[in-house]
Amino acid sequence: MIKINKRIVPIALAVCLTVSSASAAAPAYSTTASAKSYVYVAASGNGACYHTSKNCSRMRGRVVKKTKKAAKRQGYRACKKCYR
């Protein structure tokens, strides 16, 4: 019995680790999944706004796509042209 238990423990630990790492990663995924709307911000970091279109005339230079939630969290505001 003890021998069997010793064999199970590492597996149980491994399962525990995979589960905890999965649940640790889950919030980031679930937030992106629930906020499926993506926005575009300037890759330079100089842009203060996020845009619904990467072709927005207010957008300059390279564009980075991210979730609206992430953009808001990073201090971006809604572009007045895209969100009017």
Ligand SMILES: [Zn+2]
């Ligand atoms: Zn815009």
